[in-house]
Amino acid sequence: MAARVGLLPHAILVSSRALPTPRARVPYPLPPVPSYLRHASSSASRSCRASPRFVAVRAMASGNPYAAELAAAKKAVTLAAKLCQTVQQDIMHSGVQAKADKSPVTVADYGSQILVGFSLKMDVSSGPFSLVAEEDSDELRKDGAEEILEDITDLVNETIFDDGSYNISFTKEGILSAIDDGKSEGGPSGRHWVLDPIDGTKGFLRGDQYAIALALLDEGKVVLGVLACPNLPLSSINNINGNSSGDKVGALFSATIGCGAQVESLDGSPPQKVIAFILINNLKFLTYLLSY
Template structure:
C-alpha cells in the first residue's frame, strides 16, 4: 500500500508544529525565564504543537476514523488556572495557521483548540490506523535551547508504516565527533520514511531532498556512540561498559530526543544505546517515528535481547531491558557486548 497522501500530510503537520516550537523557544531563550522549574513555555509549545498536528492531519485526511495517540491531554487547561495558558496556545496556533496555507481556519476558538488536543486520547493497538505523536520530544533540550523533535508516525494494523521527524536545531551537516557543528551550519532537518521506500532528509524549509543511509562501518573502534543527554533518562555507566567491550575510542555523543534517530539514519554515528532506569516503561511515541526512519535507512532497532520493537500493544512498549540501534554488520557484536554487560551488572548487584 502507498502512503503518499498520509506522508504529505504528516510532513506539513510536523513542519508547521516545528515553526510554532521555534517561535516559542526563541522567545524563551531571549526572556529572563531560564529556570527549568518554569514549565510554562514548554507547556505552551507542547500543547500548541499537538493541536496543530491534529488539526492539519484532520484537514488533509478527512476520515471518520481519525485516531491519534499522543502525549498530552487538555485536562490541566480546562480549569481556571489554565485559562491564560490556553489563550496563549490559541493565539500561537492561529498565528501559525494564518501565516501559512491555512488562513481560512486560523480563527479557532479555545474549544476548537481543546478538541484538537484531545484528539490524542486514542489508545492505539493492533487494528486499524493510528497516528502516533510526541509534540515535543526532548523537553529538557527544548528548555536549554538544544535538540528536540516533533515526532509523528503512522501505525497500520500495529506496524509502523510512516515516520516524520522534524528537528529544528539539528544541523544539516554531520554532528559526529570529528565534525562538531560550527555557528555557520544551517539548522533544521526534516527526516521522513515510508515502509519499503527508504529514508530521506531535507531542510525544514522544504528544499533539496537527500536519500540517507546509516553508517556502514564494521569496526567499533571507528564508530561513534549516541546516548541520551540526561543521565536521568538512560544508564550512562552501562553504556560506558558496553562501549569499552566494543573498543570504542571516541567519547559518546549525548543529545536529546529522537533527533538521535535522525542523525543515526544519515550515518553521523553508528550506535544508539538507551537503557532506562528500572521501572520506566517506554511509550510508543518516543520511538515509533525514529524506528522507521532508521530501519528504512538500512539500520536495525531492537530491544536488548535482539527482538524487534512491538508497537501494537497500545501506548507502551514492553521491552527486554533497553533499546539498541545500529547497522546490520555491527548488531551481532553489539548484542554480545550488551548481553555480557547486563550479566555482569546483574551479578554485581
C-alpha cells in the same frame, strides 16, 4: 512517550564514507548481521527515491503506497515546528506548566499537538482519525489556566495565519477539543498516528535540541515516520546539499516502509537527500555512537 518504535528495528546504519580500520575492539560480543540485511534488494528504495516533498500525486507514481500520508505528516510536523520555534525564541519561560510527574510542559507541547492533529485531519481523509499523543485538556480546563489557554489559542491561530495553508481560526473551546483529539488509545487494528509533540522537553526549555516526532501504525505495523528537528544544523548531516551547508539550521527526516529514509531542509528548500546504509558482514567496522 511511553514507547519508542523504529522503522528498521534490526537495520545497521553506518556512514557512506570509506570504512576506517577500527582503533579498538568492541568490549562485548555482537550479534550477527541478519541475513535479510546482507541480501536485501534495493529496488523498493530506488522506486521511492524521487518522491517530492508534499506532492502526493507524483509520489504515488513512484510506488509508495503511503505517499499521501507521508506528505501530510511532513506538512503537519513542519507547521508544528514553526510554532515551537516561536515559543522557544519568545515566550518559552513564560508558559511553563508542570505535569503530575513534575516534568516540564510548555505552551509548545499543547500547540504542537493541536497543529499536528488538525493538519492531519484536514489532509488525510482515509478512514476514521486516531491520534495517540501526550496531552489532554484537563489541566487547561481548571481555574487559573485561562492565561496559558489564551497564549495557546493566540499562538496556534497566528501560526496557521502566517503559514497560509488553511483558512481557519480556533476558539478557546476549539483548542480544548483539538487537544483531546490526541486521546486515542490506539490498538492492533486500523490506522493510528502516534505523536510526541516535543521529544526532548528539557532540551527545548534550555534552547537546545528537540524534535517533533510522528509515526503511522497500520494494522499494528509501523509504516511511516517523520522527525522535525528545528535546531539541528544541516552542516551536522554529512554532505546533505552535495557541498557545505553553511550555518543553515532545521532538518526534516522521513521514512516509509520499503522506501528508505530521506533528510531535507525543514524550510522545504531542495535537495532531498537519501539516507543510505552499507551492508557489511564484519561488525568490527561499525562506528558506535552514544546519546545523552
